[in-house]
Amino acid sequence: MSSLYGRLDVARERAQAALREVYARAGGSRQAMVEREAMASEQARRLAQLNAVERGLCFGRIDDGAGRSTYVGRIGLRDEEHESVLIDWRAPAARPFYVATATDPGGLVRRRHLHLKDRTVVGIDDEVFDLEGMSDGDRRTLVGEAALLAALRRGRTGRMGDVVATIQTEQDRVIRASLQGALVVQGGPGTGKTVAALHRAAYLLYTHRATLERRGVLVVGPNSMFLRYISQVLPALGETQVVMTTVGEMFPGVRASASDGPATAVVKGDPRMADVVARALELRQRAPEGDLVVELDGLNLRVPHETCVRLRDRARAVRLPHNMARKLYVTELLKELAKAEARALEESLHIEELVIEGEPELAQPLDLEGDLDELDLELASRRLWGEPEIRRAVDDLWPELTPQRLISEMLASPETLWSVAPSGLDWQELLRPVDAPWTAGDVPLLDEAAELLGEDDSERRVASRRASQEQASEELYAREVLQVTGVLEEGIFERADVLAERHADEGLGLTTADRAAADRTWAYGHVIVDEAQELSAMAWRMIMRRVPAKSLTVVGDLAQTGSAAGARSWGEVLDPYLEGRWREERLLVNYRTPVEIMTVAADVLRAFAPDQEPPESVREGGSRPRAARLPVAALPGLVAAELTSIGEGRVGVVTSDARHAEVAALFPEGDLDAPVVVLTVRQAKGLEFDAVVVVDPAGILSQSPMGGQDLYVAVTRATRRLTVVYEGELPEVLSRLTSESTT
């Protein structure tokens, strides 16, 4: 083992030296700077990777029939002769480590799991692939059982650990599935969907580095708590090119802090909302009731109604996004207003003519409008555009809109909603004040609006072109100075360099992940959606926009759907985009919840989602789950006792929405690493704890139409102990629990 760590140290020193060297070089053309920047970030990434794999660098060894041994680890390493000494777990050569079974050892005679503490081997599990001596394992045969069970017995840390050492065959199929197309991973609680999805991200980045490093991978999770929980897995696996987000954070500049009630969520997530937004926008492209009349400096500028309608229809017909089409509309309308001004002037002069009788030259018929040529019209348009009255009139007919303004005004206007909503869509559920905080359900609407409005990035493009021109001239200047003065000092180069660099593209030096996260229109190379059953049809539209290649991993459990707007079947949500071109893998073994707890959970599932199968647990010997009739105020005592009985682990208190504040107030505020965390079911999605105390089961059941699924989620969070605390009556579905009456 020490020789492998020796290689790791050498690799680290090399990366450090390379980084130092890149920084020591200075000057040169813009091209050279860009190359330097790329090299520096490549080396920095490599160094971060090498640092991240210190713990548990190597975890396996496979021996084949020819007496060759191969070590498997978190990254690949080579010796001085360039011979491979450690195989990256994602490399094809490592595959037998994960897929060998007793019946199909794939040429292996032995698989060894290595357990390290710091840099020392402290344990070894061997599996000998001897057909005679082993039972005929079915498809769920656990590989490396001893290692797996040891991994499962570890206390929960509040951060998800990686499982590279103990990936199971069925999970391996998910992880190494092809990049093309969409893969659905359906599995019950604790079947390792999240870990498999994250390892898949790492595997894809390794195998398709060229494509994915440029485009990046997006991971969408259910809530920020969950993202924090999993955030350490990817760097620990050696990856840094991934954007993690929630649906509520997918619109740059908006942070959805509020949540919608179930009925509102259903309407907002309805696919027909795409039309609602489009039609609400059409209402903002108006023609006045009659003629358009703008009063300017005592003149009435009149554009006939039919002209206004024609201009509006023409601007719509170009099929550009609203804010871009506006440019055309404004140009045309200003011309009409300029003509109207000429007409109004003409009329007013005629009137004066009548007043000043006897002046023969004024008696000439005037045709100011007819005299206007294109240039006059343009100049007059520009002048008119400077007039606030004119701007107001134009804005009223075809305003420049932000997505935020369009959506907030739409949701606050019963007239708009009434006229744009299709029959059968309960639009009244959407109504709210114009300044209401954003919810996660609003984000897909904002995204829809942004698509229709279009982003005017012409200024940004001009600015960036100007910046690169300026930079080139800076460099030219520096060179000229050198020539003229004959002083070939590095210092001058350096200064011009630094100055020029300041003008460089903003994007320079940012990672793919940084740039992708800030850009709503970024096209990712692959998207992973976890807890995907929670997403509404509108949220799927938004996600699909981010991945034009439709390369997706969709991970979820239809039995855990908590959102009323969420999925009932995978076909229903995916077919509109993929027309059946997706495949499903099922994970059937639960690595989290012990059999005793899963039996209770299965009762809940049977009652509320009888068509769904609970997974099979591999853990046994958890304590019997129990119910305690107890006032909420007595919780601290019970939780303290739970903490004592689990020793070093963590307790999750999962409550109904209604009792959350009251229960949270009983415990010190803590993040996920704290020994006790109080969460609603929605926040607890995807997380796990050594002991779980579920509070107010009746409240959880009744809090939404998906209350049964919520209770199923709540009771499947524990790895060792489950207690359900209730007042009044224990819901019938939990009657299997051992009851302890404390009042």
Ligand SMILES: Nc1ncnc2c1ncn2[C@@H]1O[C@H](COP(=O)(O)OP(=O)(O)OP(=O)(O)O)[C@@H](O)[C@H]1O
């Ligand atoms: N192959 C494995 N080796 C060791 N531990 C594993 C393995 N697969 C899963 N686990 C562990 O099982 C637990 C559950 O995994 P995970 O959270 O990925 O499940 P999930 O299917 O996403 O569950 P849920 O649907 O409840 O969110 C985790 O602690 C994970 O580390």
